[in-house]
Each structure stands twice: as C-alpha cells, then as structure tokens.
Amino acid sequence: MRSKIPDVVIRRLVTYLRILTDLDAGPDDYISSAEIGDLAAVNSAQVRKDLALFGEFGKQGVGYPILGLRNELIEILGADRQMNIGIVGVGELGTALARYLTSRKETTPNYRFVVKGLFDVDPDKVGTEIDGVPVRHLHELEQVMASNEIKIGVIAVPAQAAQDVVNYAISKGIKGFLNFAPVRIKVPSHVRIQNSDVTSDLQELGFYL
C-alpha cells in the first residue's frame, strides 16, 4: 500500500493534516471537503478523491469528523512515530534549523522530529553545542547515528559540498534527506530526498505579483 500512493497525494495528505491540526477542533466538529479544499488550495473533488483512497471517512451532507480524520491521517502518514534527525552543516542555516526544531519540540505536543545529531567539519564548530546537542565531526556520523537511531539527514552545507555529504551519509545508512542546499542531488532509488528550495517558493510567489 505505502509505496503505491502517488507522491503528490502524500504531499496533500500532509497539508490536510496540518490544516486539521491547526483547527484546534472539539470532538463534535465536522469539516466539509470544500472547507478543507479552500484551506489547502485544492478543489473539493480532489480532497474527496484523496481521502477515499483510504476508506470512507466522511458523512454525506455533514462532512468529516475533524478529530477522527486527523487521527486517520496521522495513522496513514505514520505521523505518530518519533523520528530522529541529524543536521549536517551548522552554519547559519543549520543552526537556525536546529533551534527551530528544538523549539517546536518544546512548544508542540507530540512533536515527532527530534534533533539528535549535529555535524560539521569545521574544527571551530566541532565540540560546541546548540540547545544542548553537541556538534560532532562528520566522521562520527555512523556512531552517533547508531546510538541515536537517526533516520533523517538534513543537509545544510554549501551547494558544492552537498553531493559528497549525501553520498557519505548514504554509505553510513541514512535513507532519507531534507536538502536545503540549492542543488539537485542524485540518490539511488532506495533513498528518498526532499528539496526545500527558497528560490522555487519565491518564483511561485513572483508569478502572482
């Protein structure tokens, strides 16, 4: 099942989950596919089609029970599992990401992403710490990973270093990456990489201005 769902559907399910979580609803609150679509910038037929892939959650004329649907989405997405993260590159961006994720963990109940490792190659950075997490040399990746069950590598190194860093992390067993370096990174098919690209976000916005 998991591998058959198209990526674009997964992305929309994540958006629906965020919307439902933001709503702060009570046990008797319902939402229509039109309302979800409105908040997600998707048409209501698409919302119904996406959710119907996983069963019949909605009631005709009433909509979806917000908490029930949220829990279903959490289950579908596996969004109740803690997932430990290692950030490679603790320059300004890496530091900002580490602090951001740590503060989300503190302020959001059940926030599942936990920064367990920070890595750099700069001797001035190795040995320092950020919000209690020590910065280790990249060569300690395998050891730190194993003892902390790190599943996701966040790449916050300069563009020219990104491919090498990802290759190295893959060789040490990391299978999922969130890449902030402004470069397209090649990975084998068993590895998953997600790009977070400020320029693409700005390009999309710029179209409307």
Add this chain to the structure above:
Amino acid sequence: MRSKIPDVVIRRLVTYLRILTDLDAGPDDYISSAEIGDLAAVNSAQVRKDLALFGEFGKQGVGYPILGLRNELIEILGADRQMNIGIVGVGELGTALARYLTSRKETTPNYRFVVKGLFDVDPDKVGTEIDGVPVRHLHELEQVMASNEIKIGVIAVPAQAAQDVVNYAISKGIKGFLNFAPVRIKVPSHVRIQNSDVTSDLQELGFYL
C-alpha cells in the same frame, strides 16, 4: 490568463523551470515529457498537459527543445523580472535567508531575487547590517519599501508575532509574502502568501522511512 492557471500548475511549471535550468543544455538539446516527468516526480501525460496550456512547444518523437522551453517558462512565469525582497525578523533564520539570497545573487547569473530591506524591532539589531544591507526598524518599512520597490515580504519572526507583522506590512502595501513562521496566517484575497514549512517537508519524508 494569469489568474486562470491553477496554483498547482504554477508550482509544477516552477519545478520544470528549475529542472531545465539545472540541465545546463546546449541549443540542440531536447528533452522528452517522460524525462521531465521523471525529474519532477510527475507523470509524462501531466507534463504534456501542463505545457500544452501555453501552446505547442514539443515535437512529436523528439520532445521539447530545452533552451526554447526554458525561455517560454521564464516568460510565462515572469521569471526574468527582478524582484526586491524585504526580510522581517533578522534572528538566525532571517540572517541565514539574507546571506543565502545574497550569495545566490552573486553566484547565479540573472538571479532575480534581491534583498533590499531587513527589518526588526530589536534595538540591538536595528542599525547593524548583513552583507551590506542595513537592518532598519519595522516602522521604517513603508519608506524603505517605496525607495527600493520591495514587492515580497519574507516573514522570519516568531509564530506569535507573524500575523501582526503581516497585517502591518499589508497596510503598508506589500501584497506577497513568503512565511517561515510555523503558523497559518490570514490574508485578504488580494494578498498572496506562500508557506515554507520544514515540518511538512519532514512529514512527507517521514512517510517513506
């Protein structure tokens, strides 16, 4: 025309443009819809449908001329217009974004996004500068905006301050925002806001791990 194209199509066009730009192609290089789809994680029929909205660019059995299609996408997206940016909030994230955009401007030919204003309310930050751009008090937004033709506000303030900052910026005439605060911000219909949400990126990635 501009307002009739669905948002999801625009997002895909931005992805196609990035892919074509990354390819570093020569004048005789072609690409098939299957190859574009493969790089964009979209099926080839969708690629053909998206591009057909704007005319017949491809040749049967040969594909699309890479440079020609790239130029068409630049035109459709208006991606050749310089667009000036103001960043509100120069904490770690705002500082990282400012430096990132400035370095992209220096290393990427025709990079269109230019940081022209930095804003904060912290007296320790106002008066400092980042890569030559002075940090001004948020109350100077209107004046700095007007003299620098700032079109996009990048929101890098804490979640609890984000809505107020956006309201203020809208009242001063900004119509486009890229929001990094982990909160859903309400804007009137003539204003466009794009959310960049690390947690959603991680959620999507986590599904596959």
